[in-house]
Amino acid sequence: MNTIISDETILLKGKPVSKHIREKLTSQINELKIKRNIVPKLAVIIVGNDPASQVYVNSKTKAFNKMECASETYALPAEFGESDLIEIIEGLNKDVSVHGILVQLPLPKSMNTRKILMAVSPFKDVDGFHPLNIGHLFEGHPKFIPCTPNGIIEILDFYNIETDGCHAVIVGRSNIVGKPMFGLLSQKLRKGNATVTMCHTGTKNLSYFTKQADLLIVATGVPKYITSEMISENVNIIDVGINRIEDLNSPKGYKLVGDVDFNNCIEKANSITPVPGGVGPMTITMLLNNTVISAQKTSIK
Ligand code: GUN
Numbered sequence: 001m002n003t004i005i006s007d008e009t010i011l012l013k014g015k016p017v018s019k020h021i022r023e024k025l026t027s028q029i030n031e032l033k034i035k036r037n038i039v040p041k042l043a044v045i046i047v048g049n050d051p052a053s054q055v056y057v058n059s060k061t062k063a064f065n066k067m068e069c070a071s072e073t074y075a076l077p078a079e080f081g082e083s084d085l086i087e088i089i090e091g092l093n094k095d096v097s098v099h100g101i102l103v104q105l106p107l108p109k110s111m112n113t114r115k116i117l118m119a120v121s122p123f124k125d126v127d128g129f130h131p132l133n134i135g136h137l138f139e140g141h142p143k144f145i146p147c148t149p150n151g152i153i154e155i156l157d158f159y160n161i162e163t164d165g166c167h168a169v170i171v172g173r174s175n176i177v178g179k180p181m182f183g184l185l186s187q188k189l190r191k192g193n194a195t196v197t198m199c200h201t202g203t204k205n206l207s208y209f210t211k212q213a214d215l216l217i218v219a220t221g222v223p224k225y226i227t228s229e230m231i232s233e234n235v236n237i238i239d240v241g242i243n244r245i246e247d248l249n250s251p252k253g254y255k256l257v258g259d260v261d262f263n264n265c266i267e268k269a270n271s272i273t274p275v276p277g278g279v280g281p282m283t284i285t286m287l288l289n290n291t292v293i294s295a296q297k298t299s300i301k
Pocket of ligand 1: 102104105147148
């Protein structure tokens, strides 16, 4: 199953992991339909016209359709009122046909993101961003786990990457990736029990920490930020970044690169996720997973 690209380096592709999980989800979705007449349904809210967010939202709804789940999208103008948005969310909280609610981030600067995420029912918070769900995660009893970190755990599991007792270094402290990743890796959960160091923009001498990593997780949003001089031999690298950089040889005029300088690090690492095709395919699959879990629970409430 593993793709060996040199004597030492394993390419941690997301597609086979995603396929494996989607096969399991397909039978769960069928069972919900046949036995309980339930179709898992996601409501997506997007505010404004950020092109990257529009691409992500389209991919999410397409994946739901492909898996024969339902989705509805609320595409709202950037100047939409915060209290009107909260009213929509409260309506979705009460709608028994809706199992998951996702507010695409980032929201326009005029909106209070925290207030809006807190309006989503924790029982339909399939992004795992509500403070109650973050609390459950850090208490060691996760309910909805944020999709990208959860997808990373699945990759580590699928490719048998050891975390128990290892030193995991996370670069980036976002609420979407870095912080929940810390929660998952540091506790005695599946693929956890690591000693975890969290690095961020305030970290002095980043290389000092990244060189110590057995497992390096990078989510900075800065293209090719991590170079081979910053890592040790045999590190396992998870690159969360998806950055567009100019490429005049490509018909599109750009190419996608990660936060890790892939060509530069590949010889030294034990394993590495490619960009695109590494962590990317996992995020939407874990969103489907959380929505199916929610639908299974709603049915017995
Ligand atoms: N923006 C970037 N990643 C995400 C995500 O996982 N969920 C939401 N809601 N917005 C995002």
